[in-house]
Structure formats: C-alpha cells, structure tokens
Amino acid sequence: MHVRWLTAFFDFPAAEFGPEVTFWRAITGSTVSPPRGPAKEFATLEPFHGDPYLRVQRVDDGPGGMHLNLHVDDPAVGAAEAEALGAIPESTADDGVITMRSPVGGIFCLVPWTSGEEVRARPIRWPGGAISIVDQLRFQVPSAAFDAEVNFWSVLTGKGPIDTTDLDEVALNNSPRLSLQVVILRTDESEPSAHTALAANNVADEVERHEDWGATLVSRDAESAQMADPAGRLYCITRRNPRTGL
Known part of the structure; x- marks a missing residue:
C-alpha cells in the first residue's frame, strides 16, 4: 500500500469537545477550521506552515480516544490488503472512508488522498x-x-x-x-x-x-x-x- 499522508484524529466526547479543541489548538499553535460533517462534528487543526495532519471529532458515545487515518489512492484496495493481513472491516462511508480495526482491535481509517496533503508542518x-x-x-x-x-x-x-x-x-x-x-x-x-x-x-x-x-x-x-x-x-x-x- 502506498501511504501518501497520515492524519491523527482526536476523538473528543461531546462534553469535553470545546475545551479540548481550545487546549490542543493552543499547544500546537494551530487555527481551527470551520466545522463540517452532518452534525458539524469534525474540524481541522490548521498548522501555521504546511498541510493539515491533526483533526478533531466530537463523539456521542464512549470516552473517545485517538485514531489514525491513512491517506491512500484507493481505500478499497487498501482495505483488501489490510483485511488479508488480519484487519477487521467496520464500515464504509459515502465519502469513501473505510473504518477498520487492526488485529489487536485498534481503530484506523483508510481515506482517499487528495492534493494539498503533502507538505510536512514545521515546528x-x-x-x-x-x-x-x-x-x-x-x-x-x-x-x-x-x-x-x-x-x-x-x-x-x-x-x-x-x-x-x-x-x-x-x-x-x-x-x-x-x-x-x-x-x-x-x-x-x-x-x-x-x-x-x-x-x-x-x-x-x-x-x-x-x-x-x-x-x-x-x-x-x-x-x-x-x-x-x-x-x-x-x-x-x-x-x-x-x-x-x-
């Protein structure tokens, strides 16, 4: 699989979402994009230089956590490779994002790579x-x-x-x-x-x-x-x- 970009997703419970976004925005020196998604549950932490690689998500159930997005040319092909190695498919969204679990149970997503995901952020x-x-x-x-x-x-x-x-x-x-x-x-x-x-x-x-x-x-x-x-x-x-x- 040719991984073109990686994104770390902070999954925040709804009650903690605002303060947590404020903290991580400050710690990383980022700005926050306008919210998106059906319930405005997603946003991006925009670095001062380079392409975004940190995102936040409001979750309604559970304690939240973190997961990794792998940006690839064809998520379906990547998912087949991952499944052959022992990953477990969870769901496929309308935008082509495929959610899976690694052999030990960790959640990750395969997402379509787009231009604008190639310049690493500076410290x-x-x-x-x-x-x-x-x-x-x-x-x-x-x-x-x-x-x-x-x-x-x-x-x-x-x-x-x-x-x-x-x-x-x-x-x-x-x-x-x-x-x-x-x-x-x-x-x-x-x-x-x-x-x-x-x-x-x-x-x-x-x-x-x-x-x-x-x-x-x-x-x-x-x-x-x-x-x-x-x-x-x-x-x-x-x-x-x-x-x-x-």
Whole structure:
C-alpha cells in the first residue's frame, strides 16, 4: 500500500469537545477550521506552515480516544490488503472512508488522498526559545499482541516484517514526506490505546508551557515527560530534534 499522508484524529466526547479543541489548538499553535460533517462534528487543526495532519471529532458515545487515518489512492484496495493481513472491516462511508480495526482491535481509517496533503508542518519556536511539534502517534499494544501488531502495521505500510526480539518500542517510519511517525509500544495494559507525542528541544520549558494551558505533569525522566491534558487525556513530550524527529 502506498501511504501518501497520515492524519491523527482526536476523538473528543461531546462534553469535553470545546475545551479540548481550545487546549490542543493552543499547544500546537494551530487555527481551527470551520466545522463540517452532518452534525458539524469534525474540524481541522490548521498548522501555521504546511498541510493539515491533526483533526478533531466530537463523539456521542464512549470516552473517545485517538485514531489514525491513512491517506491512500484507493481505500478499497487498501482495505483488501489490510483485511488479508488480519484487519477487521467496520464500515464504509459515502465519502469513501473505510473504518477498520487492526488485529489487536485498534481503530484506523483508510481515506482517499487528495492534493494539498503533502507538505510536512514545521515546528514552532515559542517565546523563550522552546521549539516543538506534534510528530508521533503512539499505539500502546498488550504484550501478547505486540509482535503481531508491529508486523501488521509494518507490512501494511510497506516496510516489511520486523524482528521484534527484545524490543518494547518500534518506530515504523520517519519519512520527510509524511506528516507523522507511527510508533508501536509494548504495554502491560490489557486493552490497546493511542496517544500523541511532541518532539521538543527543551522538555522542561515545554512542560511549563503546557501547564500554563491547564495540562498536568504525570511523570518525568531525563528524556521525556508524560502529561495529562485538562480532560485527563495522556500524551508525551520527548527530547528529540523537532525538525528531524531524531
């Protein structure tokens, strides 16, 4: 499958939608597009430079979460490939978007690629000198399903099988033509989940900026900080080069 673009979708419960959009707009330095969809449930976080790769959705049921959109030339062909690798079809929308579940049960969508989805966003330099960008979507996978999930995503996105021996974290791509890097993490949790990560040149400064907007520091080590946004949604700030992701 030729993946041309990636989008991370924040799925917010209706009661949290407004405050959550405000927080993530501020943290990413984005503007928010006009709402769209039958119930005005979708919007895009527009970066100051580059093409959009973060979107928000208001959901009426459940706690929300995150999911990944893979932008491809032909979603139906991509869905057949994904199903052959163990994915489970969920639904097909009128606009051609196909919703599926990975072998471990994580939701993702295959969407038609369009022009205007090709220029990667630039990091933002904040007052004080900190530089950061949301550049990863991280899937936390139960340990028993880790090997299968890594190889599902790796084969689906064209990288091929990966030897996961003694690995607890696998980064599947770091292409300058794609908006996000996908990372699979081994976890002791019983259910899969997804969260986003920011690359920052100064973790301490970035943590302080996020706390000013209502986030809470959950844990911290020399290289990263785990944060909770105002609604309790977990995410990470990591000390990596915001321009290269390394």
